[in-house]
Amino acid sequence: MTTIGYAAMLEQFHPTDLLEWCAQAEGAGFDAGFMVSEHFHPWTPQQGQSAFAWSFMGALGTQTSLTFGTAVTCPGFRYHPAVIAHAAATLGAMFPGRFWLGLGAGEALNEHVIGGEWPEIGIRSAMMFESIEIINKLFTGNVVKHKGEHFTLESAKLYTRPDDEHRVPIYVATAGPVNAKRTGKFADGIVTVGAADEKIGMLWGKFEEGAREAGKDPSGAPKMLQIHVSWARTDEEAVDQAMKEWPNGGMPFPKQDIKNPEDFAAMAKMVRPEHFVNRVLMTSDLAAHTAHIQHYVDMGFDEVHLHNVGRNQAEFIEVFGKEVLPALKLG
Numbered sequence: 001m002t003t004i005g006y007a008a009m010l011e012q013f014h015p016t017d018l019l020e021w022c023a024q025a026e027g028a029g030f031d032a033g034f035m036v037s038e039h040f041h042p043w044t045p046q047q048g049q050s051a052f053a054w055s056f057m058g059a060l061g062t063q064t065s066l067t068f069g070t071a072v073t074c075p076g077f078r079y080h081p082a083v084i085a086h087a088a089a090t091l092g093a094m095f096p097g098r099f100w101l102g103l104g105a106g107e108a109l110n111e112h113v114i115g116g117e118w119p120e121i122g123i124r125s126a127m128m129f130e131s132i133e134i135i136n137k138l139f140t141g142n143v144v145k146h147k148g149e150h151f152t153l154e155s156a157k158l159y160t161r162p163d164d165e166h167r168v169p170i171y172v173a174t175a176g177p178v179n180a181k182r183t184g185k186f187a188d189g190i191v192t193v194g195a196a197d198e199k200i201g202m203l204w205g206k207f208e209e210g211a212r213e214a215g216k217d218p219s220g221a222p223k224m225l226q227i228h229v230s231w232a233r234t235d236e237e238a239v240d241q242a243m244k245e246w247p248n249g250g251m252p253f254p255k256q257d258i259k260n261p262e263d264f265a266a267m268a269k270m271v272r273p274e275h276f277v278n279r280v281l282m283t284s285d286l287a288a289h290t291a292h293i294q295h296y297v298d299m300g301f302d303e304v305h306l307h308n309v310g311r312n313q314a315e316f317i318e319v320f321g322k323e324v325l326p327a328l329k330l331g
Contacts, residue, residue, distance in 0.1 A: 002297040002330045005032030006317070007071070007226055007307035008060070011042035012245065015051040019063050021313045026064050028321025032303040033066035035102070035226055038073040040110040043248040044265045054087050061095040069099060071191060071226060071305070072173045074106030075131035076124070077114055082156050084131070085138040088168050089161035096166035101135070102191055103128055104173040108259045121256065125179050126150065132170055132186050139167055171224060175199075177206045184210025189222035192301075194279065200299065224303045225296055230282040231289060231308050231316055238282040238310075239273050246309035250275035280309060286319070290327045297330055 006025035008018045022034055038053040053070060060068055075081040084101070091099040105124040112118055119127075127150045134151060137144045138158050146153035162168065169188035174180050175195065183190050184207040192200060204223065211218035228249050230242040242249060247268035252275060258264060276282055281292050296304050308316040 002301055002328075003032035003303050004030055004293070004325055004328070004330075005034060005066075005303055005305035006030040007035045007037070007305045008056075008068075009037050009307055010051045010053055010056060011037055011039045011049060012047045012309075012311075013049055013313065015049075015056045015059070017313075018056070019059055021317060022060055023063050024314060025317050025321075026066055028317050029325045030306075030317070030321070031066065032305060033098075034060065034064070034068040035071035035224075035305040036060070036068055038070045038102075038110075040078065040113055041261050043109070043246075043261060044268060045261045046244065046265065047246075047261075054091075057091060057099070058094070061091065061098065065098075067098045067100060069171065070102040071193075072102040072104035072171075074104055074111055074124075074128070075135070076127040076150065077106060077111035081131035081134040081151060082138065082153055085135040086158060088135070089139060089158045092162035092166060092168040093160050096162050100169045100171055100189075102171045102173060103132065103187075104191075105179075105256070107256045109255070109261070109264075112259045118257065118259075123150075125182075128172070129182055129186055132172075135170065169222075171222065174203065177202060180204075180206035181210035181213075183207055184212075184216075184218060184221070185214040186210075189224060191224045191226070193226045194228065196278075197299065222302045223300065224305070225301045226305045226307060227293070227296065228280045228307045228309055229289060229292070230276075230280055230310060231284065231286075231320070232310055232312060233284055235282070235284050238284055239276075241310035241312075242276055242280050242282050243271065243273065245311065246280065247271045249280040249309060252279065286323050289320070290324050293324070294328055297328060 039050045042050050088101045130148050143157045171189040172183040172187040173191040180203040190207045208218035230238045232238040250271040
């Protein structure tokens with residue numbers, strides 16, 4: 001059965017406001033929990049925020065009762081994988097069975113701040129999967145040493161961690177076949193942030209192939225999706241807020257190598273409403289939003305997390321909770 005979640009976008013909203021909206025979303029029926037964005041910078045200066053996700057999630061765990069996780073954090077630049085393991089194990093110990101760790105290969109927007117070389121995607125992917133190896137070793141509670149291609153760990157042990165029954169699962173956001181197969185081998189689930197149906201099917205196939213090669217049953221591995229929508233009371237408002245608040249959603253090119261919010265703001269001047277087609281659904285029509293979400297439910301996603309790109313979060317949660325979520329056929 002598919003569940004519907006709420007995307008807590010820290011690059012757009014003050015964390016105190018987001019805590020209130022997450023609690024409201026739980027009450028409104030967004031029962032998949034929360035995908036928490038993990039950014040150092042917003043995409044554009046206009047978005048205006050970028051709170052520290054790990055602090056926010058500690059508060060989120062006390063204010064809500066659902067699951068939550070990072071969508072996604074990057075190991076190897078701002079954080080050594082041992083630091084991520086430490087943070088994840090602490091949340092796992094505080095909120096048993098509720099926290100999941102979402103990882104990705106990273107974006108220069110967030111990771112360039114420490115300086116140094118920004119490597120190509122192949123190297124960043126290798127760093128991510130080596131990080132997963134380190135994190136999983138640390139999750140055992142054993143003393144861990146590691147000397148790999150990208151990371152060194154000297155006599156490290158996590159003393160605060162969940163019990164084995166509530167081990168923190170690791171999910172990986174991936175958009176290519178090689179990493180999807182590796183994700184199946186080394187991670188517990190896969191995260192997709194929008195893609196064409198054919199591409200999603202290909203990614204799932206590669207993920208399942210990797211899981212089977214590792215001796216795992218892929219049928220039990222969560223498949224998670226985040227989709228961006230723009231809902232407002234009128235179509236004009238829906239388009240305007242997407243253009244103003246989430247222009248990066250209309251940029252149909254890779255963004256991993258762009259370093260500064262100001263650069264995204266400059267590129268946003270070239271974005272037009274038609275650039276959001278098949279990327280962000282912009283409409284006031286609740287039936288259209290219901291059909292859009294239902295499509296992904298029917299594809300077989302276990303969790304679909306919704307991000308409304310506008311500032312009207314409380315109204316979005318209320319309206320979708322009353323009129324959209326009850327209309328979905330979740331299986």
